[in-house]
Amino acid sequence: MMQQIQPLPADFVRDHNAWQAQRSQEHKDTAVQLADEGQTPKAMVVGCCDSRVQPAEVFNGDIGDFFVYRNIANAVPPVDHPQAVSTAAALEYGLTVLNIPHLIVMGHSRCGGVQGCHALCSGQAPELESPDSFVGNWLQILRPAYERMQRELQPGQDPLVALEQASVLQSLDHLLTHDFIRTRVEAGTLALHGTWLDIRSGEVSAYDPQIDAFVSLAA
Numbered sequence: 001m002m003q004q005i006q007p008l009p010a011d012f013v014r015d016h017n018a019w020q021a022q023r024s025q026e027h028k029d030t031a032v033q034l035a036d037e038g039q040t041p042k043a044m045v046v047g048c049c050d051s052r053v054q055p056a057e058v059f060n061g062d063i064g065d066f067f068v069y070r071n072i073a074n075a076v077p078p079v080d081h082p083q084a085v086s087t088a089a090a091l092e093y094g095l096t097v098l099n100i101p102h103l104i105v106m107g108h109s110r111c112g113g114v115q116g117c118h119a120l121c122s123g124q125a126p127e128l129e130s131p132d133s134f135v136g137n138w139l140q141i142l143r144p145a146y147e148r149m150q151r152e153l154q155p156g157q158d159p160l161v162a163l164e165q166a167s168v169l170q171s172l173d174h175l176l177t178h179d180f181i182r183t184r185v186e187a188g189t190l191a192l193h194g195t196w197l198d199i200r201s202g203e204v205s206a207y208d209p210q211i212d213a214f215v216s217l218a219a
């Protein structure tokens, strides 16, 4: 087993040392303070694993600002789902131990997980229907969002964008199946937010419940 673990390649080592060398004193002081006094993030984000999505970066965040949980396609299973544990554990820690006051679900454009869900649910991806496919099993969580998207798709709307956004709304619905989330929302100590990131422009849109649509934050 241990023979299968490799030292990091030289460029990783070089890049790390370059990063250390250019850190500002302010950044170092912040890290020391957070390490010694603990973290108090201003928001928790449920985002996708996608490397093009950097939730803290798009909100101009610093170390310690955002408690980020990632999975394929930013999916939140409902509380009684057999695959709920990992997501629920992160939520429970962030919301009941750290008492984070804002919870943001962040979907994004060109999401491979959502494309996979679309292919799976439209019968175009038999490999994802295999019981052995971890991705396929995970993406089944989004099937109700696919059905919602099919019902509500507007003329001219990109079905993949619609599904990315419907998935965010489904995750928000599923968050409320957890008692520790619903009670905090009802007490006003936790606010839920839905967002969608355009990875080409970096522009974030937020869900506006008044008009039931995602609206750009751009001023």
Ligand SMILES: [Zn+2]
Pocket: 048, 049, 050, 072, 073, 074, 108, 110, 111, 112, 113, 114
């Ligand atoms: Zn994604």
